[in-house]
Amino acid sequence: MKKQKILITGGAGYLGSILTTKLVYLGYDVTVIDILEFNKISLSHLFVKNNFKFINGDVRDKKLMTKELRKNDIIIPLAALVGAPLCAKYPKKTLEINYKCVKFILSKLKTSQKIIYPNTNSGYGIGDKNKFCDEKSPLKPISLYGRTKVEAEKIILRHRNSIVFRLATVFGYSYRMRTDLLVNFLVNMAIRNKKITIFEPHFRRNYIHVIDVANAFIFALENFSKMKGNIYNVGLSNANLTKLQLAKRITKNIKGIKINLLKNKKDPDKRDYFVSNKKIEKLGFRPSISLDDGIIELKNLFNTFNFRDNKNNY
Numbered sequence: 199m200k201k202q203k204i205l206i207t208g209g210a211g212y213l214g215s216i217l218t219t220k221l222v223y224l225g226y227d228v229t230v231i232d233i234l235e236f237n238k239i240s241l242s243h244l245f246v247k248n249n250f251k252f253i254n255g256d257v258r259d260k261k262l263m264t265k266e267l268r269k270n271d272i273i274i275p276l277a278a279l280v281g282a283p284l285c286a287k288y289p290k291k292t293l294e295i296n297y298k299c300v301k302f303i304l305s306k307l308k309t310s311q312k313i314i315y316p317n318t319n320s321g322y323g324i325g326d327k328n329k330f331c332d333e334k335s336p337l338k339p340i341s342l343y344g345r346t347k348v349e350a351e352k353i354i355l356r357h358r359n360s361i362v363f364r365l366a367t368v369f370g371y372s373y374r375m376r377t378d379l380l381v382n383f384l385v386n387m388a389i390r391n392k393k394i395t396i397f398e399p400h401f402r403r404n405y406i407h408v409i410d411v412a413n414a415f416i417f418a419l420e421n422f423s424k425m426k427g428n429i430y431n432v433g434l435s436n437a438n439l440t441k442l443q444l445a446k447r448i449t450k451n452i453k454g455i456k457i458n459l460l461k462n463k464k465d466p467d468k469r470d471y472f473v474s475n476k477k478i479e480k481l482g483f484r485p486s487i488s489l490d491d492g493i494i495e496l497k498n499l500f501n502t503f504n505f506r507d508n509k510n511n512y
């Protein structure tokens with residue numbers, strides 16, 4: 199059978215470097231376009247593989263994108279400015295990369311080409327107190343990041359061969375490491391400071407390991423016709439936890455860590471929701487890495503390496 203050709207934009211990033219590695223080893227023909235804004239060597243281990251091609255390029259380069267889009271069967275657009283603080287700092291660039299580039303990609307796609315898009319479940323904004331958000335819950339993004347992702351999701355779904363994921367907050371080690379994501383951030387803080395400081399401890403979130411995010415993409419590739427035209431939440435169903443519950447899980451796994459609650463500090467990120475992941479689970483997808491295993495992985499990682507404080511900044 200002919201190998202499928204996949205174009206991944208932003209493939210050198212936190213999610214992308216894990217996903218690209220898995221897809222290359224599964225035998226797909228993978229092309230990555232990335233400007234290498236962060237880690238410059240996150241895909242260097244793949245240069246030995248002849249089914250991998252790296253292009254150091256910008257998704258805003260329409261000529262490059264038109265040429266590469268034509269050559270591929272499947273598009274996974276990951277390139278974005280990611281997270282509310284970064285997007286608030288660079289609003290024009292955010293709109294260009296997170297929304298306009300996705301719109302351009304769709305304008306060039308043939309109906310037969312497939313696209314799998316990662317939205318954030320932060321679009322759920324502030325969920326009802328006693329209800330889990332599912333894929334039918336209204337989207338009320340509260341940041342520019344969330345808004346551009348939700349608008350991009352809408353246009354993605356107009357393409358017949360599309361699948362949208364709404365991802366929980368991702369954790370775990372990646373070749374391009376991010377220490378700004380909540381679980382990674384708090385475990386790093388626990389190791390560095392021997393205490394975890396949190397505010398607005400009641401805010402609820404859902405979590406998923408980065409390897410399971412890559413596995414969800416692979417599941418979508420393998421079950422495309424069954425899944426297309428749909429949105430799926432992707433998270434650990436047994437990890438719908440408040441920030442305080444998360445801090446307690448970390449102290450359960452790392453001894454001697456105190457939790458320090460700041461009463462008066464407000465979180466600029468007002469996200470507060472629990473999420474149901476039943477829709478993708480009903481199709482047979484099961485995450486493989488628990489929150490506890492992820493915390494232990496991160497404990498070992500941060501005990502061994504001192505990652506520069508990485509606020510996802512330019």
Ligand SMILES: NC(=O)c1ccc[n+]([C@@H]2O[C@H](COP(=O)([O-])OP(=O)(O)OC[C@H]3O[C@@H](n4cnc5c(N)ncnc54)[C@H](O)[C@@H]3O)[C@@H](O)[C@H]2O)c1
Pocket residue numbers: 207208209210211212213214231232233234235236255256257258275276277278279280281295316317318319347364365366367368374376379
């Ligand atoms: N990490 C999460 O928790 C999470 C959750 C939900 C959705 N997502 C989505 O997944 C995608 C990847 O997120 P991530 O956590 O890997 O972020 P990341 O910042 O690690 O990766 C983004 C990548 O895009 C590249 N990039 C940025 N601008 C570019 C441009 N103009 N041209 C080419 N490349 C460019 C960067 O160099 C980087 O390698 C994003 O679309 C994000 O919205 C992430």
